[in-house]
Amino acid sequence: MRRTAPVRIAALSAVAALVLTSCLEEGGDTNDDGHEVEAAQPQETDRLQQVLDAGELAVCTTGDYPPFTELDEDTDELTGIDVDMAQHLADTMGVDIEWVNTSWDSLMEDFLASCDVAVGGISMNPDRAEQVFFTEPILEDGKTPIARCENAANYQSINDINQPDVTSIFPEGGTNQEFAEANYPDGELVTHANLAIFDELAAGNADVMTTDRAEVLYIANEYDALCATLPDETFDYSLMGYMLPQDDATFKHYVDQWLTIALNDGTYEDIAEPWVGNVELSMDN
Known part of the structure; x- marks a missing residue:
């Protein structure tokens, strides 16, 4: 049964603040002898803080993979399930989106050079995972x-x-x-x-x-x-997710928190419905 609790932007912002605070807190504790321990140095600004400070989330997508991402060349407008999901993430963060056009052949190169997130029906596989983090899975597929x-x-x-x-x-x-x-x-x-x-x-x-x-x-x-030809069968098994910068646990934690809520409170289902109707996209493998 669908859960109807709404995504609360304030709650997610609080999660981000807590994560950032834990990363940036200074020391000041004392050891067993009563001597003050040297204060920990703050980390360099991470991806989440950079996005919040800039007010902009850079998102890579190919624009050629409906129902997840599709670019109308006449209007230059992007539509699709993952396009709307990325917009929802940006709205939750309180920032704008900068869309970065890419292709499957140059996806990794463009993401590493220019993007905070990559969306659009992207399969999670070991080759990609060598260079990026993935969110929690969105779909089981094949x-x-x-x-x-x-x-x-x-x-x-x-x-x-x-x-x-x-x-x-x-x-x-x-x-x-x-x-x-x-x-x-x-x-x-x-x-x-x-x-x-x-x-x-x-x-x-x-x-x-x-x-x-x-x-x-x-x-x-x-x-x-x-x-x-085989609507209810697949030749293999795969997972889809969104690509995130590697070695940035703070940003991944934030996006995973957002995604978990969106997948369970009806947000993803509502976004996908105009594209696929009542068809269940995920396989029960």
């Missing part, structure tokens, strides 16, 4: 195929897709390319701009795309010609 509805029965397994006469399409960079290259070495593999991939698939210019189940369910609802 890779599953989507194809033209009349051909959906032809792509029920990795072996069905790993054939010389089957063309798999995916964006360059990211986990979809990694999965296809690892599992379909005998198939024909082609890359394409992410937002146009499903137009290519619907037009018959490729046979199948294997991507995260959450995206497959959204796209199958948007395109009459396309169907999830």
Whole structure:
């Protein structure tokens, strides 16, 4: 049952203040002999304080992965579940957002150089975790195929897709390319701009795309010609989360506190509903 307690910005601000105070408190205690212990030196200003002082949260996103992030090139407007979640985080902190456009191929480089948070259907994996922290998981997910509805029965397994006469399409960079290259070495593999991939698939210019189940369910609802071939199954298991700077426990603690509340008080559900309706995105594995 959904919990209806609202997110309280003041409460989260109090959490931040407590975390920062514990990091910055000076010494002044005495030892067993009654001599004063040298005061601890304050830490350098951490990411949370930098964001609060600047009044701005820099957020990386690719803008090409609905329902999580999508950029309208005509209006230059970003929409999506994770776009709204990032805005909610910024509102909770009382700061503005600076959006940083990136791509799957340059996501890590751009994040490390320019961003406080990265959002947009990002899979949590060991390679990324070597360089960044992740929030607590948002979704349990996994890779599953989507194809033209009349051909959906032809792509029920990795072996069905790993054939010389089957063309798999995916964006360059990211986990979809990694999965296809690892599992379909005998198939024909082609890359394409992410937002146009499903137009290519619907037009018959490729046979199948294997991507995260959450995206497959959204796209199958948007395109009459396309169907999830295994709507309730995945070929692997993955988690999605938001990327955070590594070795900054204060900032991670704050964002995790915010996210835990948002996932349990109905905030995330309310944000996701216009995109996916009553579809359950997470898998019960």
